[in-house]
Amino acid sequence: MLRKKSLLAGVLAAGLSAFAQAKTDLTMYYPVAVGGPLTKVVDGMIEAFEKQNPDIDVTAIYAGNYNDARVKALAALKSGKPAQLSVMFSIDVHELMDLDAIVPFDEVVSSDQDRQWLNSFYPALMENGKVAGKTWGVPFQRSTIVMYYNKDMFRTAGLDPEQPPESWDELVSMGKKLTKKSGSGKVEQWGAMIPSTGYPYWMFGALTKQNGQVLMNQAGNQTYFNDPAVVDALKYWQSLGNDHQIMPKGTIEWGTLRQNFLDQKTAIMWHSTGNLTAVKKNAAFDFGVAKLPAQKELGSPTGGGNFYLFKKSSPEERKAALKLVKFMTSPEQAANWSIATGYMGVSQDAYNTSELSAYVQQFPPAAVARDQLQHATAELSTHQAGRVRKLLDDAIQATLSGQKSAEDALNSAQKQADRILKRYR
């Protein structure tokens, strides 16, 4: 009898300890769209989270660029080994909803404290994540486009290095001074470069916003590609290469642009703020970062990745996932992430931390993206976003490479976009 009892106790104890060790497993995919060892930074953050939460086990999988991350997360979802959360493109929201893949955060948060957290982010960063009154995406690696410029070249050209171009006209006039040709007429140094591969629609979103027009409505079922202000914006972009010759003709490669800037082949580049830390580390010259110039107004689209919660998950998993998202977007982590990458701190609280406020003070360019937020607009995001985006990308590239006029290209893109989006109206 006694022996039986001790046996029972042993079994109970074993069971209890097993219970205590029961971990919630989370799988998360995340993309990296700019160069640099960002995966290490993410791994470090995940490790810190696991140390704080020994009952949660996180597998964070680096999944390539934004497109790859979405493909992999959705493939995992279909294969029955799903992820519970992922960082994906902020503009994937309509498609993820159409696929019934995600749940809004409003359904997962429970306490007032959680709801307060959900309201703590910069409103401009929530624009792409909010649809039909609910929050589907929480900002993580978010950016705007900023203007990097080579102060040394400004000095050589007789320009004030503290006065970067503030308007479209100034960009042209300064660009002309900054463009240098060799004796044979070959351009050795370009005035400016705006990348037109990879994410041409994103750069274009900045130009149209500056010209006072957005590219789509919030419901994501109407685009304004052939609006006169949009057409003019594309004409301006094309004129930089064709008429003013301060930018190379044809398309400019997104992936090699940073190297062009670092090798001093261009005085100005427009690029994601996510490149900031890499430029800071590698630039052998004095550089500055500024808001993009204005035409009718200042403007840039926001960009980058949001956290999404997947529908196929148990209540415990959702709770753990929420915990992870809260950790990753907490002021301390956001500050640490922003310093390591150049991406924005996603909330005002992040900039109030001692680390980030000290960093911004000794390196003011780190605040440009944040200061630009009040002029920011949502990134192009519609139903069937991939196809619609490609229509605009093709129109931009066709114009820049001289195959079509801006009007023709954008009219045709709008017509095809209308055909696709009709059934979502």
Next chain:
Amino acid sequence: MTSAALKPGLFRPNLVRQAQAWLLLLPALIFLLAFTHLPTVSTVWNSFFSTSAGTPVDFSTENYQFLLEDEVFCQVLDNSFWYAVVTVPASMALALAMALWVNSKLSGKAALRLAYFTPTILPMISVANIWLFFYSPEIGLFNQILEWFGSDGYNWLGDPDLSLPSLMVMTIWKEAGFFMIFYLAALQAISPELYQAAEIEGASRFRMLRRITLPLLMPTTLFVLVNAILNAFKLVDHLFILTKGGPNNASNLLLYYIYENAFSFFDTAYAAALTVVLLMILVVLALLQFGVLERRVHYR
């Protein structure tokens, strides 16, 4: 002897042998069915019984009708055609020339062989990442070389007239080394006696090449041709890095367009229809190669 002993046995040996053969083939057959034939059938099925919205429908040719209206598809088809027409013969000719070269008696040929074969060993993605910088207009190798000759250089990947040819050049460079290995193996299998005999007859080197080497290489040529054509349609890894099909689809190829439709646009129905087109092209090409060419091939 044994077969004679078994003849009046209890069961027919032929049947046993048949069963044994089928059993041996079974594992391969299962994999072939599961990963090749079933997906093919389901692709064809999907192309007729689903639409862009992802919902199953009754029989519909909507996906195929869209093919006819789709300008991008026409361009992609055109691009793929030229891509194959240029890269296949060019890489084969280069492979043969390199094989003849490294097969001759010259010092340091092991190093030369290795050098020619290196591109094949490297993964396509890393090669493309390197070539992306070669092609870059401002900092790239090619434009720097052109600069020595006083040229302004070109925007290789950013000019719609140059982006596809640029991809072709890289493909030829990558493929030629691989095909060279096959040619080299075949060359070494040709008996030297044939050449000695020809020499006694007083044949010129060119005549030997035309009457001995090339005919005896024909089986290899057919094999390489089949592979080269398949690769011309199958290899699109470099597009992901170099151009993403741009600018404005100037360098988009059929398989990459299928990927875009399936995974960027989530339009699996249309992607299925495109896949059927690709499949038909490959079937027709295979029939041509094996039906027409094989008869001209001299096997020993």
